[in-house]
Amino acid sequence: xxxxxxxxxxxxxxxxxxxxxxxxxxxxxxxxxxxxxxxxxxxxxxxxxxxxxxxxxxxxxxxxxxxxxxxxxxx
Numbered sequence: 838x839x840x841x842x843x844x845x846x847x848x849x850x851x852x853x854x855x856x857x858x859x860x861x862x863x864x865x866x867x868x869x870x871x872x873x874x875x876x877x878x879x880x881x882x883x884x885x886x887x888x889x890x891x892x893x894x895x896x897x898x899x900x901x902x903x904x905x906x907x908x909x910x911x912x
Contacts, residue, residue, distance in 0.1 A: 839883045839902055845910060846870040846889050853889070854906040863906065867892040 845851050847870045854865040858867045868889035870879070879897070891898040 838905070842887060842908055843870070843881070843904075845908070848885075850892065851873075851889075851908050852911055853900060855900050855904045857904045858901060858904055864897045866894075866898065867911075868898065868900075880911060890891060 840885060842853075843852070844875045846868060849871070850867050850869045853868050856863050868891055870889055871876070872878070873892050876890060879888050881888055885903065886898055886899050888899050890896075
């Protein structure tokens with residue numbers, strides 16, 4: 838899942854739905870790794886979490902891969 842999601846984030850805005858590890862609530866947030874939306878680059882390798890830029894709050898988000906319910910590129 839990590840490699841596929843990272844690839845989508847590099848060229849798209851992706852809606853990621855996940856369960857918060859802190860509150861146990863489900864959230865859907867628009868994220869990306871596209872250069873035109875971020876002010877820096879993150880070099881990350883395959884791991885248990887993915888760091889992406891959260892567009893709705895204009896900040897970086899670290900999402901645990903196991904907490905992701907779904908992800909999709911909106912139409």
